[in-house]
Amino acid sequence: MRWLEVAVSVHPEWVEAVSNLFWELGTGGVVVEDPAIISLYLQRPADQVAMDGLRLPAEPVVKAYLPVDEELAGRLAGLRESLAALLEETSWRMSTREMEEEDWANAWKAYYRPVQVGERLVVKPSWEEYRPRPGQVICELDPGMAFGCGTHATTRLCLTMLEEVIRGGEMVVDVGTGSGILAITAALLGAGRVVAVDRDPVAVATARQNVERNRVGDRVEVRQGDLLQGTGIPVADVIVANIVADVIIALIPAVVRMLNPKGLFIASGVIREREKGVRREMVLRGLEIREERAEGEWIALMAARGWGT
Numbered sequence: 001m002r003w004l005e006v007a008v009s010v011h012p013e014w015v016e017a018v019s020n021l022f023w024e025l026g027t028g029g030v031v032v033e034d035p036a037i038i039s040l041y042l043q044r045p046a047d048q049v050a051m052d053g054l055r056l057p058a059e060p061v062v063k064a065y066l067p068v069d070e071e072l073a074g075r076l077a078g079l080r081e082s083l084a085a086l087l088e089e090t091s092w093r094m095s096t097r098e099m100e101e102e103d104w105a106n107a108w109k110a111y112y113r114p115v116q117v118g119e120r121l122v123v124k125p126s127w128e129e130y131r132p133r134p135g136q137v138i139c140e141l142d143p144g145m146a147f148g149c150g151t152h153a154t155t156r157l158c159l160t161m162l163e164e165v166i167r168g169g170e171m172v173v174d175v176g177t178g179s180g181i182l183a184i185t186a187a188l189l190g191a192g193r194v195v196a197v198d199r200d201p202v203a204v205a206t207a208r209q210n211v212e213r214n215r216v217g218d219r220v221e222v223r224q225g226d227l228l229q230g231t232g233i234p235v236a237d238v239i240v241a242n243i244v245a246d247v248i249i250a251l252i253p254a255v256v257r258m259l260n261p262k263g264l265f266i267a268s269g270v271i272r273e274r275e276k277g278v279r280r281e282m283v284l285r286g287l288e289i290r291e292e293r294a295e296g297e298w299i300a301l302m303a304a305r306g307w308g309t
């Protein structure tokens with residue numbers, strides 16, 4: 001089958017919104033090529049990577065794929081219209097090219113290798129060989145068409161925080177689980193029970209497969225749902241959410257209700273410019289910010305229930 005690759009270059013702050021739009025319009029296999037992530041991932045600075053023959057984009061590119069069939073022209077026109085409406089306040093560029101299915105499947109896998117995060121975590125693509133060192137915790141993933149293969153700064157920030165706070169036996173909720181990476185890692189680190197939620201059915205199916213792949217099905221349950229609704233959990237020790245600032249802000253009141261008095265909320269997906277707004281809402285709702293970590297444009301916050309909540 002032939003596919004049309006639609007590539008949108010955009011400022012980092014709009015990457016998630018464009019990815020979500022692609023998903024909402026039902027396009028296949030959304031891929032984000034972020035120059036900062038690729039050079040970090042290949043463990044060489046961007047200029048050296050370019051010397052190796054890999055051309056890095058100047059700013060992030062979000063790619064999606066449409067089948068080349070009789071409906072293509074109509075879908076493409078609809079996509080352009082939706083992008084223009086979404087991105088009217090920022091500059092963006094769109095390009096297209098036709099490609100074979102095999103080229104697409106292999107193109108993004110080339111960037112995806114085992115990656116070490118924090119002290120002892122390794123995120124390993126299911127098709128790669130990796131010999132673990134003693135004490136390492138290996139999360140094996142095939143992200144398929146869902147977000148979360150450990151290469152994004154926000155995912156890594158959440159992983160390092162989870163590595164520090166999971167001591168064993170905790171009740172964890174992962175909101176916006178994507179590939180399931182954070183939920184599965186929490187279980188591998190020793191959490192007693194994990195409920196993972198995503199509103200996207202593709203993410204839910206992918207996360208369930210990854211849960212089985214890591215043999216943590218006895219402790220991790222993946223549900224489709226919006227934010228914390230329908231998790232069926234009265235109290236959580238750790239709530240982690242790597243989404244976007246607006247969604248994090250909307251989530252805070254429910255987090256405060258669900259968090260046990262000594263519980264922790266780990267929030268990322270927040271770009272620097274939106275940090276103040278997220279902090280303000282946390283404090284206003286009675287959360288006490290314990291820690292902040294940043295990588296490039298992205299930040300993660302860890303908060304606890306403060307006095308009076």
Ligand SMILES: C[S@@+](CC[C@H](N)C(=O)[O-])C[C@H]1O[C@@H](n2cnc3c(N)ncnc32)[C@H](O)[C@@H]1O
Pocket residue numbers: 146147148149150152154155158175176177178179180181182197198199200203225226227242243247269
């Ligand atoms: C940036 S991805 C994070 C994936 C993974 N947790 C990670 O850290 O790599 C955000 C995920 O949140 C999901 N999401 C967005 N809004 C949501 C909502 N209101 N309720 C549940 N999930 C949501 C998206 O479908 C997407 O899978």
